[in-house]
Amino acid sequence: MYSKEEAAQIKKEFWTSYGRYMAPVLSAEGITQNWINYSTGIKHVFFRTQFERKYAYAGIHIMHPDASLRSLLFLQFTRLKNILDEALQEEWVWEEQAIDGFGKPYSRIYIELKNVSLYRKDDWPAVISFLKSRIIALDTFWNEVKDSFDAFR
Numbered sequence: 001m002y003s004k005e006e007a008a009q010i011k012k013e014f015w016t017s018y019g020r021y022m023a024p025v026l027s028a029e030g031i032t033q034n035w036i037n038y039s040t041g042i043k044h045v046f047f048r049t050q051f052e053r054k055y056a057y058a059g060i061h062i063m064h065p066d067a068s069l070r071s072l073l074f075l076q077f078t079r080l081k082n083i084l085d086e087a088l089q090e091e092w093v094w095e096e097q098a099i100d101g102f103g104k105p106y107s108r109i110y111i112e113l114k115n116v117s118l119y120r121k122d123d124w125p126a127v128i129s130f131l132k133s134r135i136i137a138l139d140t141f142w143n144e145v146k147d148s149f150d151a152f153r
Contacts, residue, residue, distance in 0.1 A: 002119065014051060014118055018128055025136065028143035035135050040142060042149050045073060047138050048110075049131045051118050056127045058134035059092070059110025067105065071096070073152060074107040080145050084109070087141035088134070 002010065019036050027033040038047040044064040050057040060077065064070040074096050077084070085091070092111045100106055113130045116123040 007119075010119060011051075014124060014127075017124065018131065021128055022132060022135075025132070028140045033139065035132075038135065038139070040149075041146065042073075042152050044070075045149070045152070047135060047142075049135055051116075051127055051131070053117055053119065054114065056113040056116050056130055057110060058131055058138070059108050060138070062107040063100075063104070064106075065104075069152075070105070070107055073149075076149060076152075077109060080141075080148065083145055084141050087137045087144075089137070 015036060022035040025033070025035065036049070040047060044062060046061045046063065048057070048059050048061050062070050062073045062077075064073060078094070081094075088111075090111065092109050094109050096107045098106055098108050111134065113127065116127050
């Protein structure tokens with residue numbers, strides 16, 4: 001078991017490594033992109049990547065506090081599912097009603113890589129590859145469809 005400080009240091013080390021690895025990768029528009037804190041430009045819509053003790057995760061989070069608007073955003077993604085599936089080349093989990101760690105409702109579309117650990121550095125290359133391919137696929141998808149979300153800006 002790691003102390004809080006050791007765990008924070010390991011987490012920082014991973015995300016710094018991932019950030020350096022992704023830094024030269026340009027977005028679908030050919031511009032520099034902050035891959036760790038990807039901005040969709042739509043309030044309450046986020047592309048998330050996580051790496052924890054038992055899994056890695058990539059997903060789309062719809063965090064709108066208004067349930068009806070959150071539902072409309074989720075519906076818009078479902079209308080674009082074929083385009084998303086084509087970009088991702090795999091099936092993701094679609095969860096319209098989820099609860100985050102703070103008890104707030106949100107919607108998400110995600111995939112997990114199980115049986116990997118932030119605390120096993122031997123897992124890092126596989127996780128970096130997992131996260132890289134998915135965030136790039138999300139960027140490709142978003143570049144194609146973001147205009148269809150203009151009503152939510």
